[in-house]
Amino acid sequence: MNISEAARRSGLSAKTIRYYEDIDLIAPAARGQNGYRQYDHKAVEELHFLARAREVGFDLLECRQLLDxxxxxxxxxxxxxxxxxEKSQQLQTRIEQLVAMQNVLHSMADRCKGDEGPACAILEDLAGATEGEGDA
Amino acid sequence: MNISEAARRSGLSAKTIRYYEDIDLIAPAARGQNGYRQYDHKAVEELHFLARAREVGFDLLECRQLLDxxxxxxxxxxxxxxxxxEKSQQLQTRIEQLVAMQNVLHSMADRCKGDEGPACAILEDLAGATEGEGDA
DNA sequence: TGTAAACCTTCCCGTGGCTGTAAGGTCAAG
DNA sequence: CTTGACCTTACAGCCACGGGAAGGTTTACA
Known part of the structure; x- marks a missing residue:
């Protein structure tokens, strides 16, 4: 099958498949007489494997290790x-960061009237608070 | 003060400060006789504002709006x-994605023996499962 | 037979938000 | 007078692609 069919079946874009070949993440595809890349079931399986690994957060270096x-x-x-x-721990750390950021945002939104006036707890927060900014 | 002192006080790197000037996020800094950038308290406050806004997840376009x-x-x-x-909602969406990814990873790790043998539920998962891959 | 659409190819640029490095000028201390 | 810590500009690189140009191929249909 041609690349767009392999893309459809694997869940990757054709662009991405070519890119993976470029960076030697996958072996160069076989070529038809017209120069078009040809994919068989086995090749599509590998592409699908990569699509799944990317979906759960692995970067391309890690994908390479998984594929190996x-x-x-x-x-x-x-x-x-x-x-x-390891990946799970990285995600955990990232999630905690995002939750912490969101807590700050919630706190800001709660204290801001959000009306037509210029007084704004959000802008005050951003301008001031790193805490301990007094002359202590 | 020079750029590295402004960096230290604002929480940005000197590189980042120059970059923000490059992309017109902040006004060009005043220059001393030697051509060095000079920052006063007001300039540092603006840099600090940007540092804080970045910390809570705003991208540079949004920072520009906040600064305006x-x-x-x-x-x-x-x-x-x-x-x-809006930013809070974006973070929420991203957090949910990451949690979903982590759930998959946990499920994989739970079902993998993690021993010296080649049998591996993780690799099987990545290779197979998008669900509904049977001959349904 | 023509032709238009839908494929395919390679190539290079752009993304965001910086960081690293090179090649040089300036400044303060000893 | 040198050493080292600053500062300057400019360009390359990161990640994981996506967009688009410029061209070749194949397929469907009038």
């Missing part, structure tokens, strides 16, 4: 598990 | 509040 494991019949599952646990 | 409001004495606080509520 996937291809290696003498792999050890603890390596895959290690990658997953 | 901050500078406008005839502003309406509802505009600032609107920006905060």
């Amino acid at each position: 494991l996937q291809r290696d019949s003498s792999r050890q599952s603890r390596h895959a598990r290690q990658l997953v646990l | 409001l901050q500078r406008d004495s005839s502003r309406q606080s509802r505009h600032a509040r609107q920006l905060v509520l």
Whole structure:
């Protein structure tokens, strides 16, 4: 099948598939007589694997490692598990950051009247508060 | 004061301050006889404002709007509040995405033995499951 | 047979928000 | 008089692509 069909089946865009080939994340695709890339079931499976790995947060370097494991019949599952646990911890950290940011935003919105006047707790917050800005 | 002192006080890097000037987010800094950028208290306050706005998740376009409001004495606080509520909603969406991703990762890790053997629920998950891949 | 649409190819630019590095000028201390 | 810490500009690189140009191929249909 051609690249757009492989894209449709794998969940990646054709652009992305070419890009993955460019950076040697996947092997160069076979080519038809017309120069078009050709994909078989196995190739699509690998692309789908990458799509799934990206969806759950792995970057391309990590995808490469996962793919290496996937291809290696003498792999050890603890390596895959290690990658997953690390990624989970990274997500946890990021989530906590975002929640903290959101708490600040909520606090700001709560204290701002949000009316037609210029007085604004939000802008005051942004201008002032890092706490401990007094002459202590 | 010179740029590195302004950086220290504002919480931005010197690089970032120059970048903000480059993209006209802030007015060009005054220059000393030697060509060095000079910052006064007011300039540092604006930089600090930007640092705080970035910390809570605003991108540079939004920072520009917030700064415009901050500078406008005839502003309406509802505009600032609107920006905060929108940002909060964006963060909420992003948090939910990350939590969903983490749930998948947890599920994978739970079902993977993580031992020396090649059998691995994680890699199976990534290879297979988008659900409904059977011959339904 | 013509032709238009829908594919495909390579190539290079742009994104956001910076950081790193190079190549040089300036300044304060010893 | 040198060393080292500043400062300047300018350009490259990061990540993971997407957009679009300029051209070749294939397919459908009048």
